[in-house]
Amino acid sequence: MNILNWLNKAIKKLSNVDNPRYEAEFFLSYVSQYDRTFIITSDNIQLSKKQYQYLNYLIYRRSLGEPIAYIIREKEFWSLSLRVSYDTLIPRPDTEILVEQAVYKIKNKSNAKILDLGTGCGAIALALASVYSDSIVIGIDKSKKALKIAEMNALKLNIKNVFFFFSNWFSHINKKFDIIVSNPPYVSKKEIKLLSQDIFFEPFDALLSDNNGLSDIENIIKQAKHYLFVKGWLLIEHGWKQKTKVQRLFKKYDFCEIQSYQDYGGNDRVTIGKNIE
Numbered sequence: 001m002n003i004l005n006w007l008n009k010a011i012k013k014l015s016n017v018d019n020p021r022y023e024a025e026f027f028l029s030y031v032s033q034y035d036r037t038f039i040i041t042s043d044n045i046q047l048s049k050k051q052y053q054y055l056n057y058l059i060y061r062r063s064l065g066e067p068i069a070y071i072i073r074e075k076e077f078w079s080l081s082l083r084v085s086y087d088t089l090i091p092r093p094d095t096e097i098l099v100e101q102a103v104y105k106i107k108n109k110s111n112a113k114i115l116d117l118g119t120g121c122g123a124i125a126l127a128l129a130s131v132y133s134d135s136i137v138i139g140i141d142k143s144k145k146a147l148k149i150a151e152m153n154a155l156k157l158n159i160k161n162v163f164f165f166f167s168n169w170f171s172h173i174n175k176k177f178d179i180i181v182s183n184p185p186y187v188s189k190k191e192i193k194l195l196s197q198d199i200f201f202e203p204f205d206a207l208l209s210d211n212n213g214l215s216d217i218e219n220i221i222k223q224a225k226h227y228l229f230v231k232g233w234l235l236i237e238h239g240w241k242q243k244t245k246v247q248r249l250f251k252k253y254d255f256c257e258i259q260s261y262q263d264y265g266g267n268d269r270v271t272i273g274k275n276i277e
């Protein structure tokens with residue numbers, strides 16, 4: 001079968017996604033190794049039987065709502081190509097706001113010590129380690145399978161100043177840090193029903209949190225002061241409706257210089273505070 005005929009059929013099968021033509025062309029490029037420009041201008045190229053079968057398999061999975069990142073086992077974050085699996089959340093562009101704010105707080109400090117709580121595939125930790133090669137970055141997670149993925153990413157990217165190990169939040173932490181960052185679970189059980197279909201492929205324990213999505217956030221803020229140096233910073237990603245409540249939690253546990261930042265969609269997404277004790 002030639003490319004044009006396959007594309008037309010694939011587009012129909014992907015009618016439930018936002019941009020079926022783009023995704024069909026993406027998968028075709030992924031499998032054939034031709035860039036999209038070449039594909040668009042070369043309708044008569046024939047697919048091999050193996051390519052045809054593999055493409056149909058990928059399109060079938062995508063038609064069921066499975067995220068592309070899980071299908072190809074890869075996602076770009078902070079210009080880093082990261083391995084992902086069903087054991088890790090898919091890194092999202094909005095989380096780069098968290099990285100940006102951490103970068104601003106680190107920029108004038110050499111040999112910074114950074115902790116990433118709930119590292120997953122290691123996206124935040126690896127992004128920060130790639131920017132500040134003289135820093136020591138620790139990424140922790142309670143999922144040993146996720147930690148294996150994070151370690152694979154560090155090895156693949158040849159980032160040597162990042163270290164991953166098991167800890168359930170602060171349970172195995174016995175050091176202090178200049179910066180603590182976290183993208184913790186912050187979705188409530190009520191909210192999960194309103195999210196897009198593809199979210200149900202991701203690990204629920206990395207998404208859902210009790211107390212209207214604030215349980216893990218409060219736990220982190222409450223404990224973080226014991227693991228931050230004086231004037232150290234805590235940066236947390238949260239839901240777009242949670243800014244006011246998260247700011248109150250920072251104040252409750254005696255953080256100062258509390259500020260919130262919006263994501264690329266203009267939604268409140270990250271709140272930070274300084275440790276004054």
